[in-house]
Amino acid sequence: MSNTEQAIQYIHTNFERFIRDLIDYSKIPSVSFPGYPPEPLVDSARWTARKMEAVGLEHVEILEISGAPPFVVGDWLHAPGAPTILLYAHHDVQPPGRPEKWLSPAFKPERRGDRLYGRGVVDDKAGALMHLFALEAYLKSSGKLPVNVRFLIEGEEETGSAHLGEFVTHYKDRLKADLMVLTDTANLDIGLPSLTYRLRGLVDAIVEVRTLDHPVHSGMWGGPTIDALTVLNKILARLTTADGKIAIPDFYEGILPVEGVEKERLRALPFDEKKFLQEIGGVSSLQLSGEQEFSAYERIWCRPACAILGIDAPQVAKTSNQIVEWARAKVSIRTVSGMNPKKSLERLCDFLAKDPPYGAEVNVKPGTAGNPWKVDPVGPAYEAAARALKKGFGRDAVFIGCGGSIPFVEPLTKEFGGIPALLIGLEDPYCNAHGENESLFLPDWKKGMEGAVWLYSEKLV
Ligand SMILES: [Zn+2]
Incomplete structure (x- = not known):
């Protein structure tokens, strides 16, 4: 032996x-x-x-x-x-x-x-x-x-x-x-x-929105007075397009297309959408998100992906009829080979801070920029x-x-x-x-x- x-x-x-x-x-x-x-x-x-x-x-x-x-x-x-x-x-x-x-x-x-x-x-x-x-x-x-x-x-x-x-x-x-x-x-x-x-790499940032210095009565002031949570949601909604792309300008710069042997290799891997949805515990009506022109593996491994990780705002159970003055969220984007982590983080932060709806005060705190x-x-x-x-x-x-x-x-x-x-x-x-x-x-x-x-x-x- x-x-x-x-x-x-x-x-x-x-x-x-x-x-x-x-x-x-x-x-x-x-x-x-x-x-x-x-x-x-x-x-x-x-x-x-x-x-x-x-x-x-x-x-x-x-x-x-x-x-x-x-x-x-x-x-x-x-x-x-x-x-x-x-x-x-x-x-x-x-x-x-x-x-x-x-x-x-x-x-x-x-x-x-x-x-x-x-x-x-x-x-x-x-x-x-x-x-x-x-x-x-x-x-x-x-x-x-x-x-x-x-x-x-x-x-x-x-x-x-x-x-x-x-x-x-x-x-x-x-x-x-x-x-x-x-x-x-x-x-x-x-x-x-x-x-x-x-x-994949990872960049993330915390975006903080303030519209007022204190909450106000939503009946007495609502209409001309915007709440911070709506502003935050508008900012977050801008991040992705309806067809699953990240809307930050030049964000995809440097990404090389998946082709040749690599494309073949990915194509040969077993993939079962039903099983995938089961593994993630998706609700029965859930559909796959992201860029539909790419396979699921490409979307997970070879394409960037944006997620909102959390939002701080008043808890639903504790709300009164008030216009929220402040809210914040953590945004995370997985990046891929070819992208420059520092640049990606900069682009994310600039995008979140740019053109705040209704002139709200927006502060962005950059987080990690992993390779x-x-x-x-x-x-x-x-x-x-x-x-x-x-x-x-x-x-x-x-x-x-x-x-x-x-x-x-x-x-x-x-x-x-x-x-x-x-x-x-x-x-x-x-x-x-x-x-x-x-x-x-x-x-x-x-x-x-x-x-x-x-x-x-x-x-x-
Ligand atoms: Zn580990």
Whole structure:
């Protein structure tokens, strides 16, 4: 039996124990959002470090950058002549959401059928452990790895990795690699291994409208007196056109058309509108929105999309017959490769502030301007990943986009001279990551682990 086959065998023998470890890890409420206690992030960093040591990684350390939750690193560098992989995952999680919506408590992971339910089980604790156990499988069976590995597990991903850039600059020597494997994305469907080669960026802003310095009686003053909420709604309605386009001038500048091989690839992916509507929990009469001339995948992965995330205004239950003097909203736009994040944010803010209806006072506060990312998934690393995933899952891998954002992928790969980045993950359309009843499909976790074992043995560069 080859070392790789022994490692696969090891996974089969130990999988139930791996699940117990994942349950243990996911009990730590390592929420990185403001307002949550920082101690659980220290606990989860320590848990991660102990596990790294237990599987046989070396130079395991919890590293700090002022103001950030702890980072955990470790490595194994005894494969002379072989390339070095930088593995990335995160140990922080989203807030649990509404407790009453969870069928089992968020931080008491529960196995029901083939799925494990709990906050962070799929995003991203299973991602972190998938590689740690794949490494263990080699190190505990044959005592060595076919490749050099550096592992970085961060604690601030869910809030936007604000300190990751600084961390990478500071600890560059501990992260230097020939390629990067980031395990925090999704598969297109259960059992369908997927490599993500494009991500959207994100810009957002808060727009605040004031028409009066105090509310006034809607009967006595209404008519010539406009309420701030109507003004806000008019501004928000301007953002998109009836045919699903974003109406901000020049907003689409720089976007390259999807064509050739990429277009073919997207066309070949399975898409079922009914299933899609079911997955998002759409009401029975709901229709798909956006630019109808583009396929749904193109709309999610390759085209910008605008959403209003929230509005502050008087609550309906607390209204009286008064003209509202103030209101505000948060607007978010997903951007795509080719667009300049800073310019996109500027355009959004200018558009919101321009020509305020009825001379209302409009203030716009710019928010984030995160990078989109895209690669052409060709070359040894991507081919190796496709072969490895096929072996792990017993099924051809597909190349997909992701409508979400991982802003650091672009700067991180650039930092190391434009190294390839393999984005693979364990989420699926039913996993409800970030929502209540987040879950991991355990058979895919096992397959992903086997895929990782095969990947380390591949010709990567
Ligand atoms: Zn994640």
